[in-house]
Amino acid sequence: MDGNGKKIxxxxxxxxxxxxIRLALSENGIAVEFAKDGIEALEKVTHEFFPVVVTDxxxxxxNGLDLVYQLNSLxxxxxxIVSSVLSEVNSVITLLKAGVYDYIQKPYHLDELRHRIEKALEAAEYRAVKSRGEKEKQKQIQEQLNWNLWKEKIIKGSSDDSDNLLIKSIRTSLSQGAGFGALVSLINRIEKKVKKKGEDYIIDSALxxxxxENGKAAKRVINLFEEMENIGSNELTEEILSLSDLYQTLEEILESQKELIGLQNHSVVLGQNQILENNVFINGKLEYLxxxxxxxxxxxxxxxxPNSKIYITLxxxxxxxxIDFYNPPDKDQYGNYGIPDFYENLIFEPFFRISKLVYEKYPTLDFGLGLTYVDKVIRKHNGQVKSYSVKNHLDDLGASNFVHFEVDLPTVVLR
Incomplete structure (x- = not known):
């Protein structure tokens, strides 16, 4: 939701x-519509959607109590957000238990009001993204069935030319950037330019x-394969992890990646940790997750x-x-946004890459193996990771869809 699209x-x-109030909120790019009572408010929400409602x-x-119940039935x-005087605190507690997001005391302090409304608008964005994701689940189930049929055709030797996509991607991955093709090219250039002096060779320092550098990249790939082999042969579910452990891990990652997040002026919005079940855990290994x-x-x-928001919801x-990851994709070299439907499962295959572009500033795993690693780790935790597109109704930056990665990890209840 951009600054010009906030309306409460x-x-x-x-x-x-x-x-x-209107003047104070307009300084934050927030447009305000007013209603003098609950009846007028219901008339307005039947004709227009407001992501945030603040009610006395x-x-x-x-009254406000009845209005809240009516809004929650939509x-x-x-x-x-409910506003109240101190004497109404018991009613506020009842409403918070019923799903009201926040409350603010009257008389209003404008700085605090602005802050709470901004937080509520962020919460509305999380809710909208999550809702879009749920609506796309049925589509993903059908895509998964189609993918399984495609893999079965390959095993039986009756697949069409689709498997050539994967073969071509392997060749591309190994030939570009710091790949093996680049290594061969470097060796050829060294052979042409090297000079021999006695028993020694004189070689250009830049070469x-x-x-x-290319050798280091090749070593990273070998190490990655060794790590994935270890994942396959070792048990990763010996630790007990709380849901708060996972949330804290996401917070720590975002803190450590501030510089990378700022490279293209991105921002990452992490949903609030509202899962408070102390007896619910995950069997896993935190370093791999x-x-x-x-x-x-x-x-x-x-x-x-660039300049867009990435959302993470739990x-x-x-x-x-x-755990859901949503991002508005930029246009690729073919003019497409995001992951084409046919590739939604292929992207987890080793070496598969949709884009030919190299993103050296981002330290992701090399050669199209990053999502293979993710899939390997999540499945070793008895979970699933899926990818599909979700319609984008939150911004006007040019992407009609969000790319949605959905991670499901099984939980256990300890009594």
Whole structure:
């Protein structure tokens, strides 16, 4: 939601303070629509969606308590802030238990009001992104069925030319950037330019530095394969991790990646940790999950439109913990945004790369192996990682879809 798209509904019968509130919030790019009571507020929300509603409790006709229950029954629920005087604190506690996002005491302090509304607008963005993701799940289930059929055709030797995409991608990955093709080219150049002096060779220092750098890249790939081999042969579910451990890990990754996040003026919005179940855990190994999460975040940074927001949300289903990563993709070399439907499963295959571009400033895993590593780690934790597109209704930066990576990790309840 960009600065020009923030619009909230303020419900209060105190007309004297409304002008100052409108002026104060407009400085933050927030447009304000006012309603004098709950009846007028309901009339407005039936004709226009407001991501945030701020409502007083004590009003004529339909009071704030009843308005909150009516708003919470809507299909597209707004994020609700209640305003109250100190004597109404018991009602506020009841409403918070019923799903009200926040409350603020009257009389209003404008700085605090601005701050709480900005936080509520962020929460509305999380909710909108999460809702879009849920609506795309059925599509993803069908895509997964199609993918399984495609893999079965390959095993039986009856696949079409689709598998050539993977073969071509392997060749591309090994021939570009600091790949093996570049290594061969360097050796050819050295052979042409090297001079022999006695038993020694005199070689241009720039060529040697390039050779050393390419050798380091090749070593990283070998080390990565060794690590993935160890993941496959070792047990990764011997530790007990709380849901707060995972949230804290995401916070630490974002803190450590501030410089990379700022390369293209991105921002990463991490949803609030509202999962408070102390007896729910994940069996896993945090160092591997951390690396997998880091790879997903760096992948989002590489391919997102400059100056855009990347969203991370957390939620609980009855038997799993779900972590969703959303990013608005930039245009690739073919003029496409995001991951084409056919590639949504291929991207987890070793060496598969959609883009031919090299992003040297982002330290993601080399040769299209980053998402392979993520898939390996999550599956070793008995979970799943999926990728699909979600319609983008939050900004006008040019991407019609978000790229959505959905991570599901099974949970256990310890009594």
């Amino acid at each position: 509904l303020f419900v209060d019968d105190d007309s004297l303070s409304m002008d100052s 409790l004590n009003m004529p006709r339909l 299909k597209d629920k707004p994020v609700i 040697m530095e390039a050779l050393f 951390r690396k997998a999460f880091e790879e997903l975040i760096l992948n989002a940074l590489k391919f997102s439109i 939620s609980r289903s009855p038997q799993s913990m779900k």
